[in-house]
Amino acid sequence: MTATEPQLATTTPDVRALQEQYRKVVIPAAAKFLQEEISANELRDLWRPYYFETFHAYDLTVEHAWRESSGSDGVIEESYPTADPKHETALAHFPVSIAHNNLDRLIEVLAVELGENTIGATKLHERKVDFAHMIDHLDELMAFLAD
Template identity: 60%
Template sequence: MTMTAPQVQAGPPDIGPLLAEYRATVIPATAEFLDDAITATQLRDRWRPYYFDAFRRYDLTVERSWREASGTDGRIDSGPPTADPRLTTPLTHFPVSIAHNNLDRLIEVLAVELGDRTAEHTEIHERLVDYAHMVSGLTKLMESLTD
């Protein structure tokens, strides 16, 4: 897969475009995977363009927002985050980034376990439950940031 540098959004992170792409790509792929209509490899193949394009642009915007608000160069300071109102926006969006990265790892695990087989062939059904809950929770989280 060839990667190009994604465009970083100007201004604060905008969840709207990401949520729209998520609904158009991830939700249908999830439904098809859990209904055994596509394989784990096909799920991963649908996820990757979304993750490496739409999500990556959003994630870079969150990172830029953090750097601008905190005045840091990207290094992580030890200790808890400073209770500074300037950091509210990036800190509000960090959970979306973390959840996407966790979801990416789980999709990779499913693809390694199942490959070209469907969800019904898993030996660890809890992974499917985890996957469904993660997608549902991430949807609700992103929707909460549109208000």
């Protein structure tokens, strides 16, 4: 941890708090986007505070949990993580981080493609399906980890 990184009270990622904000912010924004009530740019504007603040804090906790359990210094390692019970917490939360980053990329792609248009203007209709599935399954993943 560096002096510029926030001090974290725990190295156990709080997926419940993340999911609470996801359900409060992201799911309603996604529903409006899928119902063609808001543009791709408006979706991105609603997504960004959640992603860069709420999710980023969670993601840092996942990273710190990994570093604590593995002794990693943050340098990319040449091999895959070992199947060691001490890595269980961090490894369980990596998919949530990866899914959020993938969703961020998709939202950026939609914003570049559509701008002020709604999802109805896309020429690649599978993006609408992909977006809906990602929103739904990310919520399910967080619910699974919260139990």
